Amino acid sequence: MVVYRAPLRDYQFLFHEVFDTCGVARKLGFDVQPEVVDSVVAGFGEFVTDVWLPTNAIGDADGCRFEDGDVTVPAAFKDAWRKTVDAGWFALAADPDHGGAGMPLFVKTALDEIAVSGNMALSTFGALCAGVSDLIRDHADEEHKQLYLERICTGEWCGTMALTEPHCGTDLGILTTRAEPLSDGRYSIRGTKMFITAGDHDLAENIIHMVLARLPDAPEGTRGISLFLVPKFLDDGNGGLGERNAVACGSIEKKMGLHGSPTCVMNFDGATGFLVGPPNEGMRLMFEMMNRERLATGMMGLGLGEIAYQNALAYARDRRQGRDLRGPREPAEPADNILVHPDVRRMLLRCKANNEGSRALAVYVGLLLDQMRRGEGEDRRRAEDLVALLTPVVKAHLTDLGCESASDCVQVMGGSGYIREFAVEQFLRDSRIAPIWEGTNGIQALDLVGRKIPKNM
């Protein structure tokens, strides 16, 4: 029953009429034409509508399974993931050196939204790949770049961010996972992480965990946390799958929504890890990934708000109940279309306005990301500052709006909004995680007001 059309015209308007994205990108050295950008977005829209969207309700109904220590995702996801990897969609904005197509990041804004609309659960795996590949690109040593970068950029292998522990989520300063140095320069990681999205699954043969842990004698608090790369399977010496590492899923959570994305307890039981970046600099490094995921989470609010809106609008266009307060609009019909009712229009137009505003903000930040990565001097610094300032805004505001929109869309559809057959109740359930993870929206507020606003005062 679900309907979806990628908002191509909206992106064309923002890309070419509001922001001159291609002009800016060309100045940054990208070889990018409006027609190419539009056709990439349109192509991905078609791909997601055909390949991802039909798997979304299946993923919700079937969920993930945890048996004999292994996590299995819904079977339909495997096929959709494979096709996405093969088509090269995940690597669109990655460097050509790492198997990518070298597109600017503003283009990826559109793709992120569309992916979430098609299947938010499946999109979480991709969002993690993007964050982990950036971390490896910027901070891992050459050997690990060689081993992992291209395969994670393309989605051939997957990644995770392993921060949260049972006693600490927001407050990472009290985390207790330990990293003992081994004689060969590697580390033995021991501890339990929880709420690890895509911690184990069968979409990819290997999963690369980015793990926060403490070295012996590390300072207390957040200044004593280091970042480690812990692969599910170690290298066999030829770039292939070697020995299974001592990291395993202990259980998966039963959640309100996002059933197709496994939320794992991960046990590191003397797992082999590799230090990424300098010792005790883990929080700073991980927050590069965290900030990337915060923007991606904002897009989750938008992606779900958009598809919820499209479905509520389609339902409203079809449904007849009652009469226009000013008199019957279509007297020959048994009732007028519900779009005549002011409250229905109010709810739908609020969703539309919030989606369009959110999208504009997202494209603006997407273009800033390109300026931050490719720009120079003052331009680059300005882009960095603006991205820092707007990251908590995008994360919190777009996810709050996404939940509001999904809830309004349920309301527009009445009883049909509440039942699985009409898809929108899933969007509401899926959306409700977004104001929580990657730092609750209350934490985003603290970040904005306590850190970002006074930063350059």
Add this chain to the structure above:
Amino acid sequence: MVVYRAPLRDYQFLFHEVFDTCGVARKLGFDVQPEVVDSVVAGFGEFVTDVWLPTNAIGDADGCRFEDGDVTVPAAFKDAWRKTVDAGWFALAADPDHGGAGMPLFVKTALDEIAVSGNMALSTFGALCAGVSDLIRDHADEEHKQLYLERICTGEWCGTMALTEPHCGTDLGILTTRAEPLSDGRYSIRGTKMFITAGDHDLAENIIHMVLARLPDAPEGTRGISLFLVPKFLDDGNGGLGERNAVACGSIEKKMGLHGSPTCVMNFDGATGFLVGPPNEGMRLMFEMMNRERLATGMMGLGLGEIAYQNALAYARDRRQGRDLRGPREPAEPADNILVHPDVRRMLLRCKANNEGSRALAVYVGLLLDQMRRGEGEDRRRAEDLVALLTPVVKAHLTDLGCESASDCVQVMGGSGYIREFAVEQFLRDSRIAPIWEGTNGIQALDLVGRKIPKNM
């Protein structure tokens, strides 16, 4: 993991310190003492906490089954229902003539809230019994009162309200279910109803459907709708179960929440029905029940808001993350309690304030219901007008607040709020139907502003 304590002190405060409920009730002829009222509420609180609450998560996980034309509720519900019937809780406010205890309706306010907190799905069956028994008491003929009234008052048998059809929910004027008069004064009912809460189930041996249908040559629109009583099993002539009537469940919906309460498509295939009240007066009569259900739905918002709050508060009291912005509150602990964070306090205090305000409004309306039923002259008219005015306010405002509170409580609990183990995500899913059914909250707004406010101008 779920915690709950019935808000006894709150009700004592409202009953005896704010409203002098017993004084008012005694003037209306009730023989009611504060100590008795308090012990009834406390007794029901204990009963629900012991008997209903443990079945709530089971009902959510197991849901209802539809097999071979019959609906089965979660097994745990049957035992809980039986104990409630046997203890006489359902009949507390019913007349002693009908197996009841004759308590004032304001007392039932507290019971309605507590029942929802314990198990909203199970409470829906009881709310329908109360509405159907009122309809039968006030409008059915003597034979049907004899047959059904006591058994529905007590919960021995159950009831439904069958209004909605696939093409009409809000707009009942276009309903098409037909009632053909038979030679013996009975009627043959044909049509399909949908979204019928508790349309079929195995909690009770018999189910009495209150059905809206059109007589031949009835006027168009809402003026041509009559009310019929359609039992699942006809009388055997001795008050026992006779022939199975031609009414059957066609399917049940898969819903966002409220999994323990079956939402049925009901097919009336020449079912034997009995006219209740005068022909073509069905809408007026059914709206007596509808208004009762609207108030009960408001209590659903409150009941879920309250138990969500209690669980979020219990979690917050136990959880340590971060430090008080003014400096560590408990330096010897690894982190302060999350209650030190202003945003956590804001969310919890908002829930608490909304729950307490909602409860005060509910008790006020409960007392008005007693005045409406037992009062005389101007006092009675005033109570009727106030109940009419406040019914859409209670329904819409309390259900909106219930959803907001449940969502805030999820947020307070972070990731734990999103997982089933901590119960609150179920309260949020269950709460989301309440702004929709018994007239969406947009319809309540139209009723308030378009009808109730100008009524006595």
